[in-house]
Amino acid sequence: MNIFATFEGRVRAAVQGLIRSGQLPEGLDLARVVVEPPRDASHGDLATNAALVLAKEAKTNPKALGETLAAALRADPDVVEAQVAGPGFINLRLAPGTFHAVVRAALAEGEAYGRGTMASGASPAGRVNIEYVSANPTGPMHVGHGRGAVFGDALANLLVAAGRDVTREYYINDAGAQVDVLARSAFLRYREALGEPVGPVPEGLYPGDYLVPVGQALAEAHGRALLDQPETEWLPLVRAFAIDAMMDLIRADLERLGIHHDVFFSEATLKEAVPVLLAELRGKGLVYEGRLPPPKGQLPEDWEDREQTLFRTVEFGDDVDRPLLKSDGSFTYFASDIAYHRDKIARGATDLIDVLGADHGGYVKRMQAAVKAVSDGHATLDVKLCQLVRLLRAGEPVKMSKRAGEFITLREVVDEVGRDAIRFMMLYRKNDATLDFDLAKVVEQSKENPVFYVQYAHARCVSVFRQAAQAMPGEDLSRNGLLAEADLALLTDPGEIEIMRLVAQYPRVIEAAAGAHEPHRVAFYLYELASSLHGLWNKGKDLPQLRFINPDDRNSTRARLALVEALRGVVAFGLAVLGVTAPDEMR
Incomplete structure (x- = not known):
């Protein structure tokens, strides 16, 4: 309802x-x-x-x-x-009866309350493709990756709750120069595992200890055979081995956050698709040979005033036409990205969402133009940028990780504060705002810690029903039992009315948050809902007539329990959208 x-x-x-x-x-x-x-x-x-x-x-x-x-x-x-x-x-x-009907609907509908209320956007039958994380497979995930991962996963949950058909996708960047660096770094660890003298990790290679097990695994699999091969022979073998190992590591890191993807798409598989794309764009008259004007301000060192193969992205809303070929004749990253998004559309997606780091701001217009061009306007692209995460402990910056070499790994943070704290706090701020994540504050048991405050609301509701079962043994206090018949007209206190109004807002919160691609709205709403429950609880300490359980007035007790159960359900379902557990008790 x-x-x-x-x-x-x-x-x-x-x-x-x-x-x-x-x-x-x-x-x-x-x-x-x-x-x-x-x-x-x-x-x-x-x-x-x-x-x-x-x-x-x-x-x-x-x-x-x-x-x-x-x-x-x-x-x-x-x-x-x-x-x-x-x-x-x-x-x-x-009229009060309108909100009484809402409470009854929340009780009767259970998990279905608030779900499936959103139209399917650009196409009634269209599918949503959300690409998120897509971290380079060159090492473990860091906290910045975690923010995009949590945001993308919660957005996918949110859109599913709103009635959309969603594919969760990870793009494996396994075709660039960085994976050759990975292979050489792993080969160094392979030599180290065989007892070869390697000395300090040379500049330009990845220094983290996370590659030590990869080198050991290579040694177990190949013995000393790779040492006798030239780089041209061992490099592709070690590259594939290392990429697989890194993706296993990344999947394990994501699993700790409860994140799973439906599709892992390899950039390397686009090798044949990009030339086909270029031919298709030429056939549409969207590619030409021309020169780009110099960038405004100081010229970058690598800028070349030369004739290039350009895509007419300006016709589709971009600021400038974009090159598709580099000076050496190879395809630009942009060309590969267009082919990749074209593949998503060919698989049936009409609403594309890319979750990227804040440093990709210049990517947005060109890719939206490209999607419009290759889909003939039938698909849309929304790019959600996730700002930086500043990792603190009691207000002080956290030092770098020894294991990763350059950053704090996501796994280290999950191990310290837990999945729920990370997921909720990553979503308790809009994605395009910088986030200060304080490892000390996110485990505090106080109102200032939003994840504790919301989870405590759920635990408090469950506690109320445990007490009710003791105070009124034999009563059927289930959703479809006596609570469904409770006289909700007895709920007249402003605090009770506020809860009913907030419960009524839940379907709209889901719909509006899904429409705007903003899961933080759900987190904000849950905090407000939790605050209303805790406020009414505290009121009952001073005014006994407002306490949730009064065995001498069973009609009022049933009405209040119906309200508590409606709120508990919304908190549980809302937390599930965020990927956060709803505990029955706080430890």
Whole structure:
């Protein structure tokens, strides 16, 4: 049950009624009419922008149209009050029974409450492809990778909850120069495992100890045979071996965060696809030979004023046309990226999402232009950039890892603070804002630690039911038992009403967060919901009549338990979207 969608339909029906009565002209575009929570909860339960967005088209004043529409909405039996505010917003106050129905729906629907409410975007039958993590297979994952991993995984969960068909994808960068460096670094460790004198790791190779087991495994598999081979022979063998080993390491790191991908796509497999792509773009007249203007400001050292093979990305919204071939005749990374996204589209994806590091900001326009071009406008691309993570301990920067050589590994952080703390705190800030992750603070048991505060709300709800079972033995306090029949009209305290209103917002939170590709909205909402529960709990300490359990007043107890169970379910389902557990007790 989504009261926002329900009342959006009623607002539009009221507009249609005004059209039929001749008070408004026909043909009004109702697509921009929305119903949402008012910015100030004291103004009402719902607010609509209908008068604001329709006034110009209807050739009338927004406030005047607001008054007319408010009068029509007052005829709705579920509307207690309809008032025009500001430039023409209409605030609605609903009958208490509306929120009682929400609580009953949350109890009856269980995990289905709030799910499957979102339209399928660009294409009703279209699939979403989310590519995330895609860390170079040259070493263990660091905390920065973890942020993109958690964000991408939570976004995938969110879109599934909203009713979308989602593919989770990892792009293996196994065709660039960095994997040759990896192979040479692993070969050094292979020689070391055989007792060869290697000395300090040469500059330009990867120094981390994580390659020691790879060298040992190579020695076990090949003995000393590789030592007698020239680099041209051992390099491809060691490269494939090392990439497999690194991907096993990365998968294990992701597993610690509860992250799994449906597809691992190898960049190396695009070798034949890129020439086919270039021929296709030439056939469409989208490739030409030309010169690029010099970049604004100081010229980079590697800039060449030469004729190049260029893709007409400006025609599709980019700032400048982009080269597809390097000066040595090899394909640019951009050409490979276009071929890769074309492959996603060929596999049925219409809504593409790439989760990347903040240093990829210059990538966005060109790839959105490319996707538009190769799909003939039938597919869209949203690029979500994840900003840096500053790792702290009690406010002080954390020193580098000995194992990784240059950074703190994600595995080290998971081992120290746990999966739940990492996932929730990575999502408790918008992805494009820098995140300070304090290893000491994320394990504190206090209101200032959001993950503890939200999980504690779930544990507190479960504790309430354990106490209720002791206080009222034999009562069926299940979702479909006596709670389903509870008299919710007994819930009149402002704290109880606030919880009902927040529970009612959950379907809209899922829908809006999925539409905006912003899972942090779910984390913020859960914190607010938890705060409302803890606030009501504390109120009951001073006002016994508000306590959740009163065996002498079983009707009120059942009503409050129904409310607690509805809230508990929403917290559990919301945490599941974020990939965080909902504990029955805090340890």
